[in-house]
Amino acid sequence: MHWKKISALVCLVVCSLLVPAKADPVADSVAIIRKTGPEGAGSTAAAAAWETLSKLDASAIVPLLESMDGSGPVAKNWIRSALEVIFTKTARESPDSLPMGDVESFLLNTRHPSPARKLAFDLIASVDAEKASGLKPRFLNDPSPELRLDAVQLMISKGQSLLDEGKTNEATEALQTALDSARDVDQIKKIAKMLREKANKTLDLPKHFGFLMHWHVVGPFDNTDRKGFDAIYEPENGVDLNAVYEGKTKEVAWKNYFTTDEYGMVDFNQPYNPLKGVVGYAYTEFESDQDRYAQLRLGCKNAWKIWLNGDFVFGRDEYHRGMRIDQYQLPVQLKKGKNTILVKACQDEQEHDWTKEWQFQIRVCDETGTAILSTTRKPTPQKEQVERRRPAKP
Amino acid sequence: MKLYTLSLCLTLLSTSISFADWLNFRGPSGSGISSNCEGLTKQLSADSVAWKVPLPGRGLSTPLVAGDRVFLTAASGPEQKELHILCFSSKDGAKLWERTFLATGRTMCHKKTCVAAPSPASDGKSIFALFSSNDLIAVDLDGNIKWMRGLTLDYPNASNSLGMSSSPVVVDGTLVLQIENDSESFAAGIDTETGLNRWKIDRPKAANWTSPIALLIDDTAIAALQSSKGLLGVQPATGSPVFEYKFGAATIPSSVASGDTIYIPSNGLTAVKAPTDGGEVEKLWNEGGQRPGTASPILIGDRIYTINGAGVLTCANASSGERNWRARLKGPISASPVATGNHLYVFNEAGLGQCVKLTAEEGRIVSEIDLGETILCTPALSDNALFIRSDNTLWKIQ
Incomplete structure (x- = not known):
């Protein structure tokens, strides 16, 4: 009996090796796109792969977002443009089939690279602006500087409102929170100006x-x-x-x-x-x-x-x-x-x-x-x- | 002018380009002239606006028109890192498709310009979109990606902290571009089908915002590269030099040509006759008082027109350089003028479009339209319509 089991297992393994592996159009095409090299090398093959990707259905959206992880900057652009074609077509023809829950999960997973997560956010915003707006405050301390921008801006606006109401202590707290989270130079300058002029706060910007x-x-x-x-x-x-x-x-x-x-x-x-x-x-x-x-x-x-x-x-x-x-x-x-x-x-x-x-x-x-x-x-x-x-x- | 017309015909017949198309900065052969827009209104007014559509980002690139489609580039987001290629229906302005990309090169530029400053170019089959970040992307007319390049990834010091604005042009099947700056300065010929370099040559290490122009001399296609050093004619397929004018030239307004006669913004304005046999460039005339400002000169029949930094339009005899008349336009003007028939269309930076009747004594502004937005872009003409854009809006005027 023991030998029969082993024989069956060996048979299974051999058969699995003989049967061609099921094609994965996303992985296969992304692999070709990732091979594009310096000075335009590999672009012709990448264009064919892009065409394959752009004709896939909505089930490819999240795998394509995931494939941006580990891709170079040019490959990312090939992938995002194919993804946008699929997304736009699906949103127009069968919006209910958009995997928005999975896109949101991808967005909220901070292990994914910032540009792909920002793209996920933009996709959500393109079909559900209210949802996207509600997500913004979550990004105040996000590793993605692009996603932080809006969250910090919300905190700046809150600080301004509190200043307008004469609530200087609460405003200072809000603006300090904004400053601690801000990574954008223009936002940092703006917050520092508000804190100094409106709240008489001493800041160490060089250290910041x-x-x-x-x-x-x-x-x-x-x-x-x-x-x-x-x-x-x-x-x-x-x-x-x-x-x-x-x-x-x-x-x-x-x-x-x-x-x-x-x-x-x-x-x-x-x-x-x-x-x-x-x-x-x-x-x-x-x-x-x-x-x-x-x-x-x-x-x-x-x-x-x-x-x-x-x-x-x-x-x-x-x-x-x-x-x-x-x-x-x-x-x-x-x-x-x-x-x-x-x-x-x-x-x-x-x-x-x-x-x-x-x-x-x-x-x-x-x-x-x-x-x-x-x-x-x-x-x-x-x-x-x-x-x-x-x-x-x- | 007959030779010019013949040259233009030969160019058009060799491609799928139609007479109605406007496929690069300053249109057919970089002339700024459309021959199928005689019906364009001479009475600009608010009623002339056929449609207008909002844009997702900044840009001062020229719209392209191919068939019934209008193509445009833009840049948006923090530091203008998001790049857009857009396609609209020329009939009603409906957006047909949009592709977005993230800049792979530097996006820093002077606040007056922007990342979508270079105009795209087309061969009638594909759009070649170049951005100040040195991202170069080829799409077909339906938005399918053909190839893309991150030229700053290939050539890390090829950039200008004030921004790049030279617009590429397709010359005899090769996309010719000038990526010229203080540091890693070069020009290249790119295979329009594969995106690979056909050639790449070093260029003067100096900032340069002028655009290459396509010449057709005795059935020979030549790409002319302008810089502070002068003007270099090269074979489009190889980059090999054909002729060189070595007496310096402007780094903002570009040259214009008719056959073998080139009008170069050099020491004012200089007309030269270009050889194709490796011989010397022959200087025909020079007029120091006809120095173009930002706008490039335009040649209409036997007259050459320049707009100086003060907004003064000068009409001169193209054969002799002798001035015919001057007219003061409402400036300041960054956009290059375009023309159809005997009318010149000029937009100033405040968004005021001016139609100038060139046959009137000393030129005359016959109508105006106030678009109310900053205009730095050179318009496109096609099928009795004018297309122009700001940072926020694309208009069709007819």
Whole structure:
């Protein structure tokens, strides 16, 4: 009997291997789409896969949402556009067959990636605006910055209403909650303004954002004809804070520098006076309590390069085309303990008024924009400190 | 002009394009002229609006018209990261389909412009939508995806923090685009069927918002790439240089051409004769006083028209550059003008549409329409109608 069972099991296994596996059009097509590579490689096959996907019925909607997890940014766009075709067609022809309960479950599962969850929310909003509106407050502390936006806005509105009613304490509480949850720069600025002006609240925005405020700077090195961007000056070969280097016109050494700017602006014109055709370096250290993924978020209108722990991260040879907070979001891996950050900032030789800035701002955060603070972060410098460090006028 | 007309005919016959179609920035051959819109109203008024529809996002890209469909791009959401390609019925403005995507490149730009600044292009079979984020997406006329590229993923430093706005154009089966900026600056020819690079060449490392134009000289298709350095003619299939004008050019208004004569916004306005045999570019004339502002020049018959930064419309003899007349329009004007017959249609930034009768002595504004919204987009003309958009609205005027 025992051998009969084994024989039957073996037979079953062999038969299952001989019978072709049932096709899974979602998985098969997504696999093809995920193979699209750089410079358009694989697009023709992906287009055929997209056509297959776009003709599926509503049962494919949630699997397609799920398939966005682990797909690259271009593959995500292939998938979402196919999904939208299915959803729109189903909503028009047989809305009752839309799996809205499952879409909502997908939305509320915070393990799924933010763009797919935001798409799920938009799908819900497109067929049931009231339902979507009712879901918004849940996202106040959601890992998805996109979903947080509306929730934070609701809290800002609540704070404003309470201010209008003269309930300053309750308004402060609501606005502080909004600030703690906000990851969008414009929302943070708006809440901070309200808290300061209406509730007389003291805030530490540099800490809230995670801006790096304390640095060592050295320069100027030569950037005539914009050649300094590619030139490798000595700090790029290893930082020695006691070293003296050959600068553009004379020997230069590292200086201590801190910024009191609320948005962490490191202004080379402050220690060196306005200069043109020059390169400056800024160096700082960051203590991480663990090995972890992080983002260095940089804003800079000068050409720049950045190194983490001596490894080049990214650089950009563009001058005076504008800057903003989080202009560049650079994924990096922090190591437990000391991490070194070196920034190269280049100033060109244009003479227009709008080309005077020689500066950058940088913060460390996670992918949602939540600040990651160095375990040895110093207190945020205050404006009075900068007054003290300036030499007295004769 | 006869040669120009012949050239246009040859181009149209070689594709599925109809005369009624408006398939890229400034329409057929980048001329800004429609030959099937003689019936378009010359008396612009509120009654001229056939329909208008709301849009889901910002944009200053030109609407395209293919058959009875209007195609448009837009960008919405925080930091304009959501990209839209939309298709409407030209008859009643009904939305036929919409595709959305998330930007894979940088979306930062100056507040005056937006992520949907580059106009899409078409070969009459597909729409090629380019955004300031360097997302390049090909769909057929029914919205089926053919291919897509994230050019910033391929070329990480190809961007401009003020925003990109160069509009691609299909030249002899190749989609030609200029992704030019201070850093990773290039032009490329993309296979319209596969989305693969046919060629990619380095370009001057300097910000540039001008658009490539298609030339047809002695039955030879050439793509002309303008930049601060001048104008480079290349073979559309290979990117190999054909001719080069090296005396500098504007980085906002684009050139216009008729046959082998190109009118370049260079040191004012410069007319040149382009060779196809690798010879020298021949300068025909230069007029420093005819410097275009943001709007590109337009050639109508034997007259060349420019609008300067102060909103002054100048009419000049296209053969000599000699000025015929000047007329002050109501500016400021960012949109390039379009024309049909002897009438020029110009929209200013305040949303005021102006119809200028060009045969009147010194030009004359014969009618106006106030759309009440900011207009930076160049209109499209097709089938006796004008299509124009703001950040919020698409209008059909007839």
